Amino acid sequence: MAAVSVVLFLLLAVVVSGAISRMLPISLPTPLVQIMLGAIIGLSTSYRVELDPELFLLLFLPPLLFLDGWRIPKDELLKDVSTVVELALGLVLLTVVGMGLFIHWMIPAMPLAVAFALAAVVSPTDPIAVSAIAARVPIPKRMMHILEGESLLNDASGLVCLRFAIAAALTGAFSVGAAALNFLWVAGAGLAIGVVVTLTVTRTKAWVTRRWGEDTGSQILVSLLIPFGAYLLAEQVHASGILAAVGAGVTMTFAEISRQALAVTRMRRNSVWDTIQFSLNGIIFVLLGEQLPGILAGARQTVAVTGHSAPWWLAVYVLAIVAGLALLRSLWVWMSLRLTILRKRNRGESLQSPDWRLIAAMSFAGVRGAITLAGVLTLPLALDDGSPFPARDLAIFLAAGVIIVSLVLASVALPILLRGLRMPPEPSRQAEEDMTRIATAKAAIAAIEQRQHMLAEESGDADLYTSTAARVMDFYRERIEGLSDGRSDDLRMQERLFGDFLLAGVAAERRTLAELVRRREVGSTTVQKLTRELDLAEARFRG
Structure with a gap:
């Protein structure tokens, strides 16, 4: 009963956070509001949420990564695929190696394998946090597509690196050759399982629909089960469940093209997935806030691992890690853009050097969020011999600090850098x-x-x-x-005017319908039918 109450309370906090973030006179990103609400919950109750690492990973990551892979614009991703791969793979590997060595040098008490694990969990970025931060300052579309593609791939690559780092910490041994071969199996088998699961499920679903018709509720439930099925199957064969979820999501786009669902199914399914994405991301940040009082209460014991006694050393470590991440990202973004320009010029295309604000904005957009928290909480509680996992609390504290500091810095810097920033002109799709x-x-x-x-x-x-x-x-x-x-411009103007007039008519219909309901001159069945028709008409011209 207590667990159910906590879940309901967390969901309520997510709902309240959305309202508060809109009410505030300053542009405060929703994730920060959710963290603060979580901290209030943690301070106001003696009950603490005990997070099981494996359960946390299973419940939160598969659906979020599946949805990212499903909804990311594939054409836009392919257009900048070289830049995305450079950021998502090259930058992640550089971050894991560079920051791992830096953290171990800065905190010698943290074993090298644990330092690599911490570097792996802070390497993925969170585009949802970025979009929340820049809600009042539009992000250029191409920049957002690059950030989304980077996040989709670096979530997987960062968590795969985390898996190897944890294995090295548990066994005390690490072989580059064995790790390379294992990586090929983990990545290749994970992606293949995700593709196969999605194709098998969608084809089976299409066959059943052709013979016996389509049930909207069942179709939505099937889409919810696909990421969990792919994840669990991949984990059973010791492949990457994370990559399986990503592969399943990407495949879902192409599977849907040839096996279309009913329009009502797609509309309801999109609404369900929007709610799940909002809820899971919100719960993760609320949980981070809920854990903060306990994390801060143990700061004195946590800092003792580093050989210091003053808790402010933890803040120094957090700021040093954030600075190191920002430096590495800035250098990599600059080199990536220079390589892109060089390749374009070699093909005879003329491109100007990027605005320094573009490099700075891409650097500050590397906000850490839900995936970082989910990853660090999956660190084992104990080693294979039963002894406590070394510096686990310290790693969780530092990861939580990196999330909060990166959110605060980005919420201040991004609106300033993005204001008036222009990306290279896009070819017209008209x-x-x-x-x-x-x-x-x-x-x-x-x-x-x-x-x-x-x-x-x-x-x-x-x-x-x-x-x-x-x-x-x-x-x-x-x-x-x-x-x-x-006359395409005239036609589009007519379409806009038609939409304006129709929306005015829909509003009048709604008022009249509400008046008839108040006078009880119309039944509920008729009201539901007419309301749905008005909703569809309004959605058609407001979308």
Whole structure:
């Protein structure tokens, strides 16, 4: 009963945090508000959430990474794939090695394997925290796509490195050759399992749907189970469950193209996944805040591991790690952009040197968040011989400090750096969009004509079906004419005006419907049906 109450209380804190972050006069990112609420919860109650590392990893990471892989724009990712790979793989390896050695040098009492583990958990970035920070300052789309792609891949690469570091800490041995071979198996098998699980499930689901129809609730539940199934299966064969979840999410995009679900299923499924993403990310930050009082209360014992007695040394270590991460990231971003420019110039393309603010913004955008906390909490409680895991509390304290400091720094620096920042110009997608609209409109007209002839032959009343079909086809012909003769701008203006007028009509319909409900002149079934129709119409023109 106590566990259920805690979960409900955490969810309530997530809801309240969203409201508070919107009410505050200053632009305070939601993750920081959630951390503060969690700290208030931790101070106001004697109950402490005991986090089981394996359970925490299973519950939080698979769905979050699966959704990231599913929703990330694949075309935009491929456009900057070299930059993304350089940041997600090269920078992670540099961070693990460089920061691991630096942390061990700075804190000799922390074993090298544990220092590498800490460096591995602080290497992944969190784009959700970045978008929350820059909510009032729009992030250039291309920059956000790079950050999303980097986060998707560096989550996996950082956590795989964490796995090797923990294994080295538990066994006391590490072989580069064996680790390389193990990495190939862990990564390759994990990705393959994610792909196979998704394809198998979606094909089976499509076969069942064709024979017996589609049940919306079952379809949504299946999508929720896929990341957990891929994760657990990969872990059973000692592959990377993290990469399996990522591979499953990426494959889901392509599987959905050929095996489309019903429109109502997609709409409800998107709403469910939005809620899950918001809840899980929020709970992670609230849990971080809830753990903070206990972490700070043990600061004196924690700092004793380092050979010091004053707790302020922990703040020094946190700031030193944040500074080291920022320095490495700045250097890597600068080199990555220079290499990109060099490659473009070798192909005959002319590119200007990047604005220093772009490099600074990309550097400060390396905010640590949910994945870092989830990763550090998976550190084992004990070694294989039963002795306590060395410097575990210290690693958790430092990781939590890095998360908070990086959030605060980014919330201050990013709005300043992003204001007025322009990325290199993007090629227009308008011609591609117009071509697609014309092609789909022609296909719609052909299908309507075919349907019209079929119904007319069956009923014998051709005039009724011809006039009705003509009304629908005129809508598509106007679209084709508007996009084909160079009046696409006028057509889009008409679409916007049409949407404005329709939204005004929808608002009037809602007011009238509410008045009829208050007078009890309409039944609940009719109200539900009309409300859904109004919701769909409003979503169509507000989206």
